[in-house]
Amino acid sequence: xxxxxxxxxKMILDKNYLEPNSGETLVRVNLAGICGTDLExxxxxxxxxxxxxxxxxxxxxxxxxxxxxxxxxxxEINAGCDKCDYCEKGMERHxxxxxxxxxxxxxxxxxxxxxxxxxxxxxxxxxxxxxxxVFVEPLAAAFxxxxxxxxxxxxxxxxxxxxxxAQLIIxxxxxxxxxxxxxxxxxxxxxxxxxxxxxIKVGIDxxxxxxxxxxVDATGSNSGFTDAMKLIKPRGTVxxxxxxxxxxxxxxxxxxxxxxxLVGSRCGLFKPAIDxxxxxIVSVDFMVDSVFSLESFSDAIEHAKKPDTLKVFLKP
Amino acid sequence: xxxxxxxxxKMILDKNYLEPNSGETLVRVNLAGICGTDLExxxxxxxxxxxxxxxxxxxxxxxxxxxxxxxxxxxEINAGCDKCDYCEKGMERHxxxxxxxxxxxxxxxxxxxxxxxxxxxxxxxxxxxxxxxVFVEPLAAAFxxxxxxxxxxxxxxxxxxxxxxAQLIIxxxxxxxxxxxxxxxxxxxxxxxxxxxxxIKVGIDxxxxxxxxxxVDATGSNSGFTDAMKLIKPRGTVxxxxxxxxxxxxxxxxxxxxxxxLVGSRCGLFKPAIDxxxxxIVSVDFMVDSVFSLESFSDAIEHAKKPDTLKVFLKP
Numbered sequence: 331x332x333x334x335x336x337x338x339x340k341m342i343l344d345k346n347y348l349e350p351n352s353g354e355t356l357v358r359v360n361l362a363g364i365c366g367t368d369l370e371x372x373x374x375x376x377x378x379x380x381x382x383x384x385x386x387x388x389x390x391x392x393x394x395x396x397x398x399x400x401x402x403x404x405x406e407i408n409a410g411c412d413k414c415d416y417c418e419k420g421m422e423r424h425x426x427x428x429x430x431x432x433x434x435x436x437x438x439x440x441x442x443x444x445x446x447x448x449x450x451x452x453x454x455x456x457x458x459x460x461x462x463x464v465f466v467e468p469l470a471a472a473f474x475x476x477x478x479x480x481x482x483x484x485x486x487x488x489x490x491x492x493x494x495x496a497q498l499i500i501x502x503x504x505x506x507x508x509x510x511x512x513x514x515x516x517x518x519x520x521x522x523x524x525x526x527x528x529x530i531k532v533g534i535d536x537x538x539x540x541x542x543x544x545x546v547d548a549t550g551s552n553s554g555f556t557d558a559m560k561l562i563k564p565r566g567t568v569x570x571x572x573x574x575x576x577x578x579x580x581x582x583x584x585x586x587x588x589x590x591x592l593v594g595s596r597c598g599l600f601k602p603a604i605d606x607x608x609x610x611i612v613s614v615d616f617m618v619d620s621v622f623s624l625e626s627f628s629d630a631i632e633h634a635k636k637p638d639t640l641k642v643f644l645k646p
Numbered sequence: 647x648x649x650x651x652x653x654x655x656k657m658i659l660d661k662n663y664l665e666p667n668s669g670e671t672l673v674r675v676n677l678a679g680i681c682g683t684d685l686e687x688x689x690x691x692x693x694x695x696x697x698x699x700x701x702x703x704x705x706x707x708x709x710x711x712x713x714x715x716x717x718x719x720x721x722e723i724n725a726g727c728d729k730c731d732y733c734e735k736g737m738e739r740h741x742x743x744x745x746x747x748x749x750x751x752x753x754x755x756x757x758x759x760x761x762x763x764x765x766x767x768x769x770x771x772x773x774x775x776x777x778x779x780v781f782v783e784p785l786a787a788a789f790x791x792x793x794x795x796x797x798x799x800x801x802x803x804x805x806x807x808x809x810x811x812a813q814l815i816i817x818x819x820x821x822x823x824x825x826x827x828x829x830x831x832x833x834x835x836x837x838x839x840x841x842x843x844x845x846i847k848v849g850i851d852x853x854x855x856x857x858x859x860x861x862v863d864a865t866g867s868n869s870g871f872t873d874a875m876k877l878i879k880p881r882g883t884v885x886x887x888x889x890x891x892x893x894x895x896x897x898x899x900x901x902x903x904x905x906x907x908l909v910g911s912r913c914g915l916f917k918p919a920i921d922x923x924x925x926x927i928v929s930v931d932f933m934v935d936s937v938f939s940l941e942s943f944s945d946a947i948e949h950a951k952k953p954d955t956l957k958v959f960l961k962p
Binding site: 416421423424426478540555564565570571572573580582583585586587588589590591592593594595596 | 732737739740742794856871880881886887888889896898899901902903904905906907908909910911912
């Protein structure tokens with residue numbers, strides 16, 4: 331099959347990559363999305379090598395569950411051991427022996443086929459398009475915040491960052507909190523937020539400091555943590571969505587003096603994300619940027635790296 | 647009056663320091679405690695200069711409230727502006743314009759007299775000795791954890807550190823959680839914990855990693871944060887009690903990947919601490935080390951710095 335894999339140094343298109351043969355459910359990939367994490371992996375984050383891609387929609391080709399065959403599906407990306415306490419609680423996302431689609435010890439979605447355990451798959455209703463369905467995975471990561479933090483409607487909320495994930499997070503937080511300010515950098519990206527009723531700011535001024543009850547760092551950059559710590563009120567909560575933000579010299583003293591709660595947040599469950607797309611309470615159509623063939627993966631990645639680009643897709 | 651002050655570089659005994667004359671309640675200091683924070687301030691932390699000391703018990707000399715005169719009191723160390731949202735909610739601890747006894751813009755307790763707003767003072771029942779009363783302030787900081795984190799009895803809890811604050815924290819957590827392990831370094835200090843039913847370990851081995859639901863860093867050292875991150879389970883909570891731990895190169899990526907919640911924790915309210923000492927559910931007598939005169943402050947500080955020393959007092 332055709333597949334784009336990362337050999338630890340560079341991305342390579344292989345037209346004769348071995349098809350998955352794991353006994354898991356086999357899915358033909360209809361469309362895959364390029365995510366910030368993919369761009370980080372190409373920089374060496376996670377020390378992953380293999381087929382990249384963890385945002386996808388596909389059609390089931392082979393499965394022990396015959397009812398699934400021919401169905402259009404998306405898939406939870408963490409596959410657990412099915413034995414540990416985490417797996418028993420439905421938290422395969424934290425199984426110490428997990429594999430993660432296109433991220434950790436498991437080939438991903440930038441290929442004609444992928445395989446996943448049957449229980450990871452969710453059938454997608456016809457009302458959700460392929461492009462929309464690819465957003466289920468990042469949208470689930472946005473809904474994860476709601477699972478971890480008891481959101482209060484009266485809170486003043488700041489989202490630092492204006493990228494793809496930030497825009498999904500803002501929409502999800504809007505369902506509970508009306509007073510949201512986005513601190514961004516890119517005018518094109520910010521325009522869609524203004525239309526959605528979110529206040530936007532480029533740069534933090536002194537009146538913003540220590541004035542938000544909840545701050546989400548969704549920058550994917552080193553400055554995000556520092557900015558979030560400037561914005562948060564004493565006793566407030568900062569949600570950390572950027573693993574990149576963690577690699578520089580950080581000063582946690584203000585978090586202790588001001589009794590800040592920092593919440594690390596990663597993948598979420600798919601169901602609330604699918605429901606939100608099916609009912610239309612979250613909109614992703616304005617985030618569709620462009621579709622590239624698998625053969626044009628290199629152009630696609632270069633395009634995805636540009637600051638004003640929204641979601642870029644690969645079509646096998 | 648006699649007072650020991652820090653001039654930004656060194657500690658100085660002044661026998662003719664001006665008595666407080668603020669119009670606040672005037673307290674004659676019976677006994678003051680030396681805390682890890684005092685030792686940090688002497689190293690330059692907080693950029694404070696003035697009279698040190700924030701743990702004390704004293705007798706009211708002058709007050710607008712005549713009922714207080716002659717009463718034995720301890721005092722909340724944060725004094726707010728009485729106007730902001732935090733002060734209105736009883737959270738003077740987070741008032742942006744606060745002063746803090748012996749720490750921030752307010753002379754402390756290593757002196758014959760100190761002053762505080764009347765509302766900061768709590769009368770101490772006769773059943774609590776002077777030595778015990780000095781522990782109210784650090785014990786309140788231990789109870790603060792309970793106010794911030796909903797403790798679950800079935801949790802496995804680790805406390806990193808075996809110093810004065812760690813020992814108070816362990817006793818407070820024991821009131822809700824029976825399964826507590828202390829990771830320490832100093833055998834003398836650890837002995838008292840064994841007697842209290844706490845498991846003790848010197849050094850972390852692989853079976854300890856990612857195995858605790860709650861970890862409290864009470865080391866006051868750089869290694870505490872790193873050790874806490876090793877011990878905490880995915881989705882667990884780490885309470886940060888050490889401002890020192892924040893100054894080195896920290897990697898927050900594991901906190902995001904494992905969705906750890908980090909809770910900065912500082913001062914607490916005094917009432918639960920006073921009640922705990924009055925009813926005897928927390929014991930501090932074994933932590934009394936030695937009493938020095940104010941004139942011997944230099945010896946007292948050197949003694950307090952030694953790793954196996956428990957609480958050292960200054961008596962004006």
